[in-house]
Amino acid sequence: IRTFSTKSFQLCPTANPANCSPGTDPSDSLDRVCDDNPPFSSNFSRKTHILILATTRSGSSFVGQLLNQHSDVFYLFEPLYHVQYTLIPKMTQSKSPADRRVMLGASRDLLRSLYDCDLYFMENYIKPQPVNHTTDKLFRRGASKALCSLPVCDTDIYLEEGDCVKKCGSLNLTLAMESCKDHDHVAIKTVRVPEVNDLRALVEDPRLNMKVIQLVRDPRGILASRT
Numbered sequence: 001i002r003t004f005s006t007k008s009f010q011l012c013p014t015a016n017p018a019n020c021s022p023g024t025d026p027s028d029s030l031d032r033v034c035d036d037n038p039p040f041s042s043n044f045s046r047k048t049h050i051l052i053l054a055t056t057r058s059g060s061s062f063v064g065q066l067l068n069q070h071s072d073v074f075y076l077f078e079p080l081y082h083v084q085y086t087l088i089p090k091m092t093q094s095k096s097p098a099d100r101r102v103m104l105g106a107s108r109d110l111l112r113s114l115y116d117c118d119l120y121f122m123e124n125y126i127k128p129q130p131v132n133h134t135t136d137k138l139f140r141r142g143a144s145k146a147l148c149s150l151p152v153c154d155t156d157i158y159l160e161e162g163d164c165v166k167k168c169g170s171l172n173l174t175l176a177m178e179s180c181k182d183h184d185h186v187a188i189k190t191v192r193v194p195e196v197n198d199l200r201a202l203v204e205d206p207r208l209n210m211k212v213i214q215l216v217r218d219p220r221g222i223l224a225s226r227t
Contacts, residue, residue, distance in 0.1 A: 077143035
């Protein structure tokens with residue numbers, strides 16, 4: 001799992017010639033070079049990467065749909081559902097810190113890949129395994145406008161969530177990736193990350209242009225909404 005490290009991602013500028021001159025100890029670590037040349041952060045992508053983070057019953061689906069209606073946004077609804085569905089049966093009943101670490105690492109890796117429009121990475125968690133990058137098991141596919149319209153779906157009319165799977169058929173992940181790359185922004189909604197700090201490795205990754213929308217609701221309202 002790539003994002004287990006809690007250390008911030010850093011990019012060092014080209015090393016100072018003085019650091020590469022004869023007599024320089026070749027065993028000097030990259031950290032030494034970074035110390036001599038302060039790191040800089042840079043977003044290499046033109047996209048904005050948006051994460052809607054909340055607990056259940058906090059309005060995250062509503063906020064997600066606001067972004068989903070924008071033509072420049074590629075929106076995914078709860079892709080981490082597949083991580084939980086696949087890994088939880090393999091976890092110990094004690095919910096040990098090691099199990100939590102595996103779950104968070106897998107979740108961060110999947111989010112990082114999705115922000116790069118690498119939807120193939122999600123095939124590791126979709127059950128049954130997609131065949132030829134095609135599946136009809138993506139959780140709540142119909143909640144994403146981009147996955148229910150051209151070029152992913154052969155229709156030029158707006159489809160309600162319940163009609164998407166019926167009229168579009170199986171999801172071609174290759175076409176979905178192309179659609180993602182054609183959009184200026186990628187937005188993902190999840191209630192399956194306990195704390196913002198769990199995503200530190202993503203937020204500090206200079207390759208991403210992360211914007212986190214964290215929704216907080218009075219717990220009395222959450223409780224009342226369940227009755």
